[in-house]
Amino acid sequence: MSIFFDRHLNDEIDDRKIISIVCGGGLTSSMLAQRMQKFIDESELPYYVMYSGIPSLEDADFLSLYADKIEVVYISPQVHHNYTLAKECMAPFNIPVFKIDGKVFGTMDYRVVVSDALACISQRNKEAE
Template identity: 30%
Template sequence: MTKKNILLVCGGGASSGFLAQSMKKSAKTQGLLVTVEAVGDSEIEDYIDEKDVVLFGPHLRYMESELKETMSEFDSIPYDFIPDAYYGALDGEGTLNFALSLIAK
């Protein structure tokens, strides 16, 4: 299995940092090769290289048109907003599975 590189994006990076740790634990439990990085929305372009998927915190929906514009430069990379239920519960397994399903599309 090839390593999957996931980028989480939120406002400041704090809550997504906790979610990233939870996703890493879930990946380890499942025996998956995954890297997860969490960054603030102003840093997307600095971290997007080599990523397989980008997930945005649900609270960034107000920036959806800006984010679509930014992501249009990287049209081969799938992206979506993390479902509220996963984000609110810091559900690493659910978020990881969601990310992997986007990569598989």
């Protein structure tokens, strides 16, 4: 089975942390991720928005390459039924998983997801202090 994610992103990611968006196969999540990344870059925030299919969260190669950089995972509405699986996959890495609201995803309201991600990351950083 082919798991969709780019195994050669390390140079592009560099030292940035990752906000991960997952859907069924990576296509619709890519549309939201691109909008989010443009906003993040314009805002000069130190994050990389990665998109992939939900099966990547169970993939050992994906996890070995990126788990240490992922701050938060968002799952698109079409894979909300995999929410428990996603949480279980990310639990060993202490990575929170959230569902993207259907309306937010349908309208590609990237600002809502970015705002939520930044709030989550900020809260986690405070708890780690």
